[in-house]
Amino acid sequence: xKYYLLLVALLSASMLFGIETQPNDSSxxxxxxxxxxxxxxxxxxxxxxxxxxxxxxxxxxxxxxxPMNTSSPAQAYALAKRAAIADAYRxxxxxxxxVKIDGQDxxxxxxxxxxxxxxxxxAMVKNANVVETTFKDGLCEVEMxxxxxxxxx
Amino acid sequence: MRSRDGNYSFSLRLLVSLLFxxxxxxxxxxxxxxxxxxxxIIYNESLQVSKTMKKCNGDTYQPIILENNGSKNLKEIISxxxxxxxxxxxxxxxxxxxxxxxxxxxxxxTTILTLKTKCFKVDINDNFAKIALFK
Numbered sequence: 001x002k003y004y005l006l007l008v009a010l011l012s013a014s015m016l017f018g019i020e021t022q023p024n025d026s027s028x029x030x031x032x033x034x035x036x037x038x039x040x041x042x043x044x045x046x047x048x049x050x051x052x053x054x055x056x057x058x059x060x061x062x063x064x065x066x067p068m069n070t071s072s073p074a075q076a077y078a079l080a081k082r083a084a085i086a087d088a089y090r091x092x093x094x095x096x097x098x099v100k101i102d103g104q105d106x107x108x109x110x111x112x113x114x115x116x117x118x119x120x121x122x123a124m125v126k127n128a129n130v131v132e133t134t135f136k137d138g139l140c141e142v143e144m145x146x147x148x149x150x151x152x153x
Numbered sequence: 154m155r156s157r158d159g160n161y162s163f164s165l166r167l168l169v170s171l172l173f174x175x176x177x178x179x180x181x182x183x184x185x186x187x188x189x190x191x192x193x194i195i196y197n198e199s200l201q202v203s204k205t206m207k208k209c210n211g212d213t214y215q216p217i218i219l220e221n222n223g224s225k226n227l228k229e230i231i232s233x234x235x236x237x238x239x240x241x242x243x244x245x246x247x248x249x250x251x252x253x254x255x256x257x258x259x260x261x262x263t264t265i266l267t268l269k270t271k272c273f274k275v276d277i278n279d280n281f282a283k284i285a286l287f288k
Contacts, residue, residue, distance in 0.1 A: 065193040079195045085243065086190040086264045090251045117255040126246030 056148045058095055059131075062088025064140045080140035081133060088130075088144035093123035096148065180275045181205040181287075182227055186242050186268040192261055201270070202228050209272035209287045216274075216285035217241040223279050230282045238284075242268050245286055 050056050064083025066076035099119050106114040125146070132143040183205050188198040219234040231238045248269065253262040276283040 063193060064190070064195070067194050082188065082198070082239075083190045083193050083195045086188070086195070086249075086266050087193065089247065089249050089266060090264050093249045093251065115255075115257055119251075119253040119255075121249070121251045123249050124246055125249060127244060130240075 050148060050150055052150045054150060057145060058092060058148065059143065059145050060088050060091035060095065062086070062091060062142045062144060064142070066138050066140070076138070077135050077140065080135065080138070081142060084133075084140040084142040085130065085144070088142050089125050089128065090121065092125050092128060092144065092146055093121045096125075096146075097121060097123045180277070181209045182273050182275050183270050184242075184268070184273050185270040186247075188266055190264040190266070200231070202231065205272060209274070212288050213274050213285035214245075214288060216283045219282045219284065221278065221280055221282045225277055227275055227277065227282065230277070241284070245271070 062084040064080045064085070064087055066080040070076040070079065099121050102118040102120075104114075104116045104118075105112060128144050128146040130142055131145050134141045181204070183201075183203050185201045186199070189196045217237065219230055219237060221230050222233075224230055224233075245268065248267045250265045250267070251262065252264075253260065272287045274283075274285045274287060
């Protein structure tokens with residue numbers, strides 16, 4: 001009788017382990033799919049690694065403002081667009097290469113006198129595509145995409 | 154003995170090919186491009202174009218073809234096809250240098266985009282200009 005109960009317990013335990021391992025198998029299959037991985041321009045940071053034979057699509061939206069002393073609306077649009085493209089390039093560089101951050105707080109007599117944060121990024125960006133451009137109320141927004149593949153690095 | 158028609162077509166072909174080679178005068182130019190964006194506003198945009206003093210060697214990347222109305226000046230051709238050429242430069246790749254400083258919760262940023270001086274092969278014709286970057 002004891003052996004019978006032990007056998008039943010062993011069988012049920014093995015079934016439970018089997019159920020547990022199933023989702024893990026499916027997740028590994030998903031991670032090797034050939035579809036491009038998308039990193040959206042949101043506050044949530046998604047950390048992904050680029051595997052061989054896999055592409056990664058990075059999508060960002062850059063913003064630019066027209067200067068005050070423009071001679072025509074067309075010039076304002078052109079300049080704002082250029083600034084927006086630069087912003088989008090900066091965002092791509094930040095996402096791919098990362099940002100160097102340096103912070104400094106000056107506290108005197110138990111009070112914060114000065115708080116400084118410096119961020120910097122330096123990179124080279126090639127083959128980025130402008131997907132969409134919108135210009136409204138002096139603000140130009142440029143949606144930009146870049147596809148990264150393993151061979152690029 | 155050759156017929157008159159045969160001679161005519163041969164000389165015509167020779168003349169056309171001669172004119173074509175003369176009209177396509179391949180030249181080499183050095184081009185650099187730079188602009189600064191400070192607090193989302195663009196400043197100091199500059200495009201420098203000059204002929205090379207030394208010959209550039211090697212293969213070229215995929216060229217861009219700009220429309221031309223008989224001009225021989227590359228700067229003039231580029232200014233007429235400004236948007237197209239700027240897109241091409243962006244595709245080639247720009248160096249980005251971005252610095253941002255937040256001082257007592259007040260933010261200011263400076264982004265510098267630069268195309269370092271590169272050699273381009275330029276074929277200028279009466280109707281078009283073919284520009285390609287040397288590898």
